[in-house]
Amino acid sequence: MALRKLFFVAGPEIDMTPMIDMTFQLIAFFMFVMNFETTESDQRVRLPITDIARVTNLPRDELIYLNLARDGRLLAVGRELSLKSDMPEIEEYLSREARVLRARRDSAADAPPGLPGIIVLRADKETSYRDIHDLVSACRAAGFQRFSLSARRKEP
Amino acid sequence: MMRARAGLFATKLDMQMTPMIDVVFQLLIFFMLTYRPRLTETAFLIALPAPGVQAQAASADDPTPDPLESLLPDIPIRLRADGQGRLVEIVMGNRPLASVAELRAALETFLHSVEGRAREKVKVEIEPDASLRYEFIVEVIGAATAAGIERVDLGQPRSTEDTRAPPPGAGS
Numbered sequence: 001m002a003l004r005k006l007f008f009v010a011g012p013e014i015d016m017t018p019m020i021d022m023t024f025q026l027i028a029f030f031m032f033v034m035n036f037e038t039t040e041s042d043q044r045v046r047l048p049i050t051d052i053a054r055v056t057n058l059p060r061d062e063l064i065y066l067n068l069a070r071d072g073r074l075l076a077v078g079r080e081l082s083l084k085s086d087m088p089e090i091e092e093y094l095s096r097e098a099r100v101l102r103a104r105r106d107s108a109a110d111a112p113p114g115l116p117g118i119i120v121l122r123a124d125k126e127t128s129y130r131d132i133h134d135l136v137s138a139c140r141a142a143g144f145q146r147f148s149l150s151a152r153r154k155e156p
Numbered sequence: 157m158m159r160a161r162a163g164l165f166a167t168k169l170d171m172q173m174t175p176m177i178d179v180v181f182q183l184l185i186f187f188m189l190t191y192r193p194r195l196t197e198t199a200f201l202i203a204l205p206a207p208g209v210q211a212q213a214a215s216a217d218d219p220t221p222d223p224l225e226s227l228l229p230d231i232p233i234r235l236r237a238d239g240q241g242r243l244v245e246i247v248m249g250n251r252p253l254a255s256v257a258e259l260r261a262a263l264e265t266f267l268h269s270v271e272g273r274a275r276e277k278v279k280v281e282i283e284p285d286a287s288l289r290y291e292f293i294v295e296v297i298g299a300a301t302a303a304g305i306e307r308v309d310l311g312q313p314r315s316t317e318d319t320r321a322p323p324p325g326a327g328s
Contacts, residue, residue: 030187052298053198125291
């Protein structure tokens with residue numbers, strides 16, 4: 001009797017295979033849709049909403065991201081800088097970027113004239129125009145001419 | 157004898173599934189919590205050269221200066237804000253407009269009156285109050301773009317007390 005119990009005690013087995021299959025599928029899905037591209041964009045910036053702006057495919061190596069929070073803090077230079085008190089540092093950063101881009105353009109044989117960099121201005125929708133103007137002026141003074149003003153489409 | 161023994165001890169090799177399932181669920185929960193749906197970012201591409209510098213076209217196809225440009229005056233669009241930075245008044249040239257939609261219609265009408273190639277050279281100069289929120293500026297740039305005007309300039313921030321009529325040749 002005891003021997004019989006030893007051999008037949010195993011209850012009904014649950015087939016785990018479909019569940020594991022499904023779980024791995026889910027993991028694979030979430031891994032693929034994980035968005036690494038937003039590392040340059042700051043979630044604290046709430047972009048203005050418009051349906052007219054277009055999705056742009058700009059050359060990634062020419063883009064300089066500037067995230068501007070609504071209280072005039074620049075969130076793109078590796079740390080937070082204030083447009084009011086840290087302007088010299090911001091100007092230094094922009095002219096450094098401009099120098100790098102100029103050097104790259106000069107080394108290319110058939111490069112078009114003008115600074116190749118594009119400033120991607122990701123400003124919060126509540127930022128005052130004074131702050132926008134101050135930052136754009138600093139970029140223009142550094143030699144940047146092309147700007148991409150980021151916005152977001154209306155949620156469906 | 158040997159056969160009976162083999163049959164008796166041929167137990168199935170069980171893999172310990174519990175730790176693997178634990179880890180897999182941990183991973184699943186991690187990815188689910190860090191998941192953010194991809195929001196489509198759009199943009200307005202505008203060329204804003206420093207004062208006195210020839211504009212490098214955003215589409216970068218024709219960098220040569222055009223005599224038409226000096227003949228066409230910029231369209232000044234004055235945007236006035238209230239205390240909270242909301243848009244309360246739009247003035248195109250000297251003409252007050254009730255809404256951004258009306259501004260778009262006015263710009264479209266103006267653009268229809270411009271002939272052929274000169275149409276591409278029309279430029280609006282937005283002159284907002286210093287306190288105006290960025291979302292309204294984007295709305296106005298959107299209206300100009302929708303009307304077919306690609307060239308936009310951002311003027312000096314104004315104080316709310318500024319007179320309606322913009323100074324001649326105002327720009328940054």
